[in-house]
Amino acid sequence: MADRIRAELIESDCLMREDGVTQVGEGQAAGSAAGSLGGLAVGDVLAERYRLEEHINDDSAGRQVWRGVDIVLRRPVALVLRTPGGASAEEMLSAAVTASRVVHGNLIGVYDAIDEGERAYVIREWIDGTALRDLVAEEGPFDAERTTSVLHAVTDAVSALHASGMAHGNVHPGTVLVAADGRVVLADARVDSTTSNEADVRSLGALAYFMLTGHWPRAEADRVTALPDGRRDSTGALVAPRNVRAGVPTYLDDLVMDLLDAKLALPTAQVLTGELARLDTGDRMLFGGNGTLRFADETAPAEPAPRAATPRLLVAGGVALALVVSGLVLAVRALNADATEPSSSQPSGNTVQASASAAPQPKALNLTKDQVRIIAPFGDRDNATQAPNMVDANAKTVWKTTGYTQPNFGNNGKKGIGILITLDKPQLVSSVTVELSAPGTSASLLGGSADAPNSKAGDKTIVDTFKPVAGSQAFGKESGTTMVFSTDASTPYQYLVVWITELPRDPSESEFPYRVGVQEIVVEVQ
Secondary structure: OHHHHHHHHHHHHOOOOOOOOOOOOOOOOOOOOOHHHOOOOOOOEEOOOEEEEEEEEEOOOOOEEEEEEEOOOOEEEEEEEEOOOHHHHHHHHHHHHHHHOOOOOOEOOEEEEEEOOOOEEEEEOOOOEEEHHHHHHHHOOOOHHHHHHHHHHHHHHHHHHHHOOOOOOOOOOOOEEEEOOOOEEEOOOOOOOOOOHHHHHHHHHHHHHHHHHOOEOOOOOOOOOOOOEOOEOOOOOEOOHHHHOOOOOHHHHHHHHHHHOOOOOOOOHHHHHHHHHHHHOOHHHHHOOOOOOOOOOOOOOOOOOOOOOOOOOOEOOOOEEEEEEOOEEEEEEEOOOOOOOOOOOOOOOOOEOOOOOOOOOOEEOOOOHHHEEEEOOOOOOOOHHHHHHHHOOOOOOOEEOOOEOOOOOOOOOOOOEEEEEEEEEEEEEEEEEEEEOOOOOEEEEEEEOOOOOOOHHHHHHHHHHOEEOOOOOOEOOOOOOEEEEEOOOOOEEEEEEEEEEEOOEOOOOOOOOEOOEEEEEEEEEO
16 A cells, blocks of 8 residues: 555655645644654654654644654655554545645645555645644634635635545644745645535635634534634524624625525535635725625525625526625626526526615724723622723623622622613614623613713613613523624614623632623624
């Protein structure tokens, strides 16, 4: 097997790029594989050619990753080793052979693959760079332009693999590397029964969600290196990026959620990379901004979009991607080159019909510390000086209630605690998103037209006179860590109150275990 693999790689090796990128895996694995790989040490030479220079880490599959040197060609390489070899390593080696045949600037170069029986290893490109998962952890979520650029590069790499007949099977923030020179590289392809082109495209949507929010929309609870799970509402449904973090443009928000929606047909990676190439060049600035970017299946019945301000576009000929600005069609891209005959309800030529007057897009307000305060008609205003932490765009800083002996604040007459949000003027509020430190909080959204004195009496006046915001729904004990109070945007409000009536249990506390923290509040208006 080793001779066959090496022979297949000799021809493709001469085509590989000389600038390297290393694959460092998806992070530290639960257990180190160092002891099981024969006690390898710095200076050891494998296959009489590859000298080990530095042990980088053990990836999530339990494989050792080393930085090394090809002493024949005098170039740095990365070595990924696992034990045993033979049949148990065949998937890793086979994937390496297949990937080595695809030469692309955004795919990691594979130089060699060797099976020694007791261990097997793959030799890859090396460069000093950072895995996307670590980059987002260190720097925080990306803006729209950076997300689009990285997603374009990764999608282009996936498209090249698909064109060769291979699916990647492992698109993940741990397998995307960003080099010091800005090059984005996809590594660590895997081939198994779950690998498919469709799964790759879904994963591209998940990758974009991660870059925009810092959360991975797929549970990884059993892994030591698990990424934070995607934000979810009280029903367990994934919350859109723009409801997790203010400032995410609608066109990108819609694209991500469509790619993650199992009910929608997907574009091919080739079509998706073509559209991302247009967005990545800055062409959108010629039109003053992006409009809606949506996918729709012509065979499915038409239904309202989940976000009222972004109408779903139905396109003949399968799946389509469109750019709409000010209600006019500025660009149309057919997403299926093998389109069928247009339906009778759509004009021919794969054109898009849009409403002549598009609804205004919601925008997130930049709330200041002076626009939030704690109200408590009864009892203390718990940790009131921490209130600005809820609008500082930093999820690590929080406002916390004090601890209580019961979820309903105990028997001290305290019926709840509120967060008063004061807007600059009466506005049509489309949503209020509240990020919590723990699930299981009961709360509702109240609104009013007048403030009250900053006193106990004033707090009581607010709670007694404010009414539930039209269209909003209260959350109960089954709520998650993200509450999205959507409204019907029919009544202008200047004053809002997030009124908390029941607290979750904090397992780290014993004497006063019921409390919750609010990490961020985002208000969107029309």
